[in-house]
Amino acid sequence: MAVTEPWLSPSQAAVGKALLAAASLLPCLPSGARAETAPTFTSVSYKYLDYLDFQPDAERVRVIANAVNVVSPINERWSFSAGAVTDAVSGASPRYYTNALTKLEDYRRAQNISLTRWGSSGSVTLSHARSAERDYISKSLGITGVWYVDDTKNTAVTAGLGAARDVIDVPARGVNNEGKSVNDFLLGVTQVLTRNDVGQLIARYTTGHGYYTDPYKSIDERPRERSGYSALVRWNHHFPSLESSVRSSYRWYQDSFGIRAHTLGFEYVQPLANGRLVVTPLVRWYTQTAANFYLPANPGRNGRTYPAEDAVYYSQDQRLSAFGAQTLGIKSAIRVSGNTWFDIKYEGYKQRGQWALAGRSDASLAPFNARSVQVGISTRF
Amino acid sequence: MRLVSSNNLPRLFFLAVAAAALLPACSSVTPVAAWEKGTLARPEMTFDWDRLESDYAEHTYNSKESAAGGAGVGGGGCGCN
Numbered sequence: 001m002a003v004t005e006p007w008l009s010p011s012q013a014a015v016g017k018a019l020l021a022a023a024s025l026l027p028c029l030p031s032g033a034r035a036e037t038a039p040t041f042t043s044v045s046y047k048y049l050d051y052l053d054f055q056p057d058a059e060r061v062r063v064i065a066n067a068v069n070v071v072s073p074i075n076e077r078w079s080f081s082a083g084a085v086t087d088a089v090s091g092a093s094p095r096y097y098t099n100a101l102t103k104l105e106d107y108r109r110a111q112n113i114s115l116t117r118w119g120s121s122g123s124v125t126l127s128h129a130r131s132a133e134r135d136y137i138s139k140s141l142g143i144t145g146v147w148y149v150d151d152t153k154n155t156a157v158t159a160g161l162g163a164a165r166d167v168i169d170v171p172a173r174g175v176n177n178e179g180k181s182v183n184d185f186l187l188g189v190t191q192v193l194t195r196n197d198v199g200q201l202i203a204r205y206t207t208g209h210g211y212y213t214d215p216y217k218s219i220d221e222r223p224r225e226r227s228g229y230s231a232l233v234r235w236n237h238h239f240p241s242l243e244s245s246v247r248s249s250y251r252w253y254q255d256s257f258g259i260r261a262h263t264l265g266f267e268y269v270q271p272l273a274n275g276r277l278v279v280t281p282l283v284r285w286y287t288q289t290a291a292n293f294y295l296p297a298n299p300g301r302n303g304r305t306y307p308a309e310d311a312v313y314y315s316q317d318q319r320l321s322a323f324g325a326q327t328l329g330i331k332s333a334i335r336v337s338g339n340t341w342f343d344i345k346y347e348g349y350k351q352r353g354q355w356a357l358a359g360r361s362d363a364s365l366a367p368f369n370a371r372s373v374q375v376g377i378s379t380r381f
Numbered sequence: 382m383r384l385v386s387s388n389n390l391p392r393l394f395f396l397a398v399a400a401a402a403l404l405p406a407c408s409s410v411t412p413v414a415a416w417e418k419g420t421l422a423r424p425e426m427t428f429d430w431d432r433l434e435s436d437y438a439e440h441t442y443n444s445k446e447s448a449a450g451g452a453g454v455g456g457g458g459c460g461c462n
Contacts, residue, residue, distance in 0.1 A: 047433040051441055061444075067433050083433075142454040152412050162454030184454040190428070195417040200428055202452055232451045234428055238420045245425045253448035261448035269425040278425075288447055319447055331434075345434065351445065370445065374437060 038079035038118050041339075042072040045378035052091075053349075053370035055098055061091040077118050085110040089133075095218040096304060096316035097297050098366035102216070108133045122147040122156065135215075140164035144186070153192075158202065160186035166210070173215040180210030188232075196238040205229045206255075219307065220315045222293070228255030245269045257320070258292030260358070276335045282347075284327040289359030291320040297364035321362045324355025331374075340379040347372045428452065 049065040069083035087108035092101035114127035124145045131138045142162035149155040162184035169177055188202035207227040214220050230253040238245045251263040267282040290296075293313035295305040307314035329347035336342050349370040353361035413421075424430050443449045 045431075045433050047437065049437050053445065063441075065437070067436070069433050071432075081432075083436075085436075144454060153415070154412055160454040184450070186454045188452075192413045192418070192421060194411070195413050196420055198421055198426060198428075200452075204450055204454070206450060228449075230448070230450055234452075236426045236428070238423070238426055240420070245423070247425065247430075251448070251451055253450075255447075257447070259447045261446070263448065280425075286442075286446060286448075291447070319445060325446065343431075349445075368445070370441070372437075372441065374434065376433065 038073040038076060038116070039071060040073060041380045042070065043378065043380040045069045045376060047374055047376035049372060049374050051370065051372040053368065055366040055368055057366065058101055059091060060101065061089060061093060061104070064088045079116045079118070080114065081116075082113045083111065093216060094318065095216070097362075097364070098318055098368065099303065100218070104216075106133050106135070135170045136166065136168055138164055138166040142184070155192070156190045158186065158188040158190065160184070162186070164208075168211050168215070170215040175211070175215045178211035180208060180212065182206060182208030196240065198236050200232075200234040202232040202234075203229070204232070214315075214317055217315065217317055219295070219304075220317060221307075221313050222315060223257070223313055226256055228253060228257075228259075230254075243271050243275075253288075258290070259288055259320070261286065261288035262357070278333040280331040280333075282327070282329045282331070284329075285324070286326070287324040287355065287357040288322060289356070290322040290362075291315065294320040296321070296360065296362045303364060318362075318365055318368065321353060321365060322356035322359035323351050323353050323361060323365075324357060325349060325351040326355070336377075339381070341377070343374075343376045343378075345372075345374040345376075 045068065047065075047067045049063065049067070051061075051063040051065070053060045053062075065085060065087045067083065067085040069081065071079065071081045073079045085108070087106075087110075089104065089106040089108065092103050094101055108131060110129065110131040112127065112129040114125050116123050116125040122145065124143065127140075127142045127144070129138075129140045129142075140162060142160060144158065144160035146156050146158050149157060164180075164182045164184075166180040166182075167177060168175055168180065183206070185205045186202060188200060190198065190200045192198050205227070206229070207225075209225045212222040212224065212226055214222075230251055232249065232251045234247070234249045236245060236247050245268075247265075247267040247269065249263075249265045251261075253259070253261040253263070263284065263286045265282070265284040267280050269278060269280045271278045293311075293315055295307060295314050295316050297303055297316075298305040304316065327347055327349045329345060331343060331345035333341050333343040347370075349372075351368040351370075353363050353365050355361075420426060429435075439449075439451070
């Protein structure tokens with residue numbers, strides 16, 4: 001069991017034990033009225049992803065991914081979900097800033113499974129996920145409970161606990177069997193506001209310790225502790241006259257590396273052709289400040305800033321700099337027959353130092369872009 | 382001068398959400414009856430509309446941005462170089 005790993009602190013081991021104890025309570029949810037039951041049908045979804053990120057002078061990472069997910073009732077009170085993903089990763093990643101692109105190739109396999117117990121007043125879900133690459137293995141366990149505050153079921157409170165245990169092995173870079181453990185705590189509320197509006201607020205606290213350094217960067221030493229918190233607000237609104245809906249979200253994030261970030265997203269869902277076609281344009285904005293140990297690029301010294309002799313932590317990772325980003329995308333879903341849908345989605349992503357809303361941006365970094373195409377099919381029976 | 386110590390922020394944060402959870406009980410939000418929730422049952426009005434799509438989005442954003450996570454727990458990590 002992962003919770004016996006030697007790098008666990010007593011408090012994190014306690015979280016693991018709490019997860020197991022909570023899981024053992026799954027069959028003990030109150031029975032009574034059965035307003036909430038497991039889904040009455042089985043859903044099967046498949047998606048193919050073609051992802052590429054690039055900068056003006058070179059392509060960087062390409063990912064070809066296949067994913068499948070099944071959600072099915074077991075009986076009236078229980079349901080399960082299971083999924084699997086394969087990622088074929090190739091291309092090149094910079095050794096520092098956006099320079100010295102170095103070839104990489106990897107293959108990732110990931111699986112997840114969850115079991116949900118449905119009761120009269122809510123549900124409890126126990127989940128497990130595993131992800132394995134040549135140099136990185138991650139295992140996680142989570143438990144999430146949803147409770148309706150009263151019989152109207154207009155207000156639901158969500159609470160969750162999660163624990164992930166990762167192992168990093170890159171012998172060629174002198175990294176052998178390093179560990180990282182991360183625990184999540186989540187508390188949220190979902191509120192039906194009107195017959196056309198539903199809102200949600202979720203607070204999440206994450207704390208972890210272990211190996212956060214990127215072994216593939218030439219100059220990188222990060223703190224072995226990291227904690228962060230985020231608040232996610234989501235609001236879905238339906239326009240009856242247009243039969244359309246807007247899905248909006250805002251996330252605030254701050255962590256002990258000194259990074260503060262804001263994310264704002266909108267999706268406009270428009271059914272057409274008597275509901276046989278659904279078109280969804282989307283937009284997303286993101287901005288973050290730099291980590292407090294990030295070394296800004298210095299055009300005067302071969303483009304690099306080197307750490308001071310007494311520096312403990314330092315990084316030249318572009319992802320820890322201050323920047324802003326925007327995503328534009330569109331998704332179309334077509335009803336093929338009955339309950340079977342085919343969908344295709346395209347997204348374009350741009351990241352620029354000068355778009356950072358706060359913090360000193362790093363104008364020397366090359367512009368960074370990405371595009372992705374998803375194709376999927378889903379059915380239920 | 383900082384008004385709130387960063388050490389206290391997580392605690393304040395969760396207290397705020399707990400308070401938000403209790404607000405509807407004493408607020409003026411008009412209760413929506415079960416038979417009025419047909420629109421809210423549409424897939425696009427739920428917060429877990431397309432699980433595979435949201436997993437892909439979270440994974441690819443995590444590989445190029447520092448902020449992570451949102452609506453779930455226990456998702457695990459990756460190398461993402």
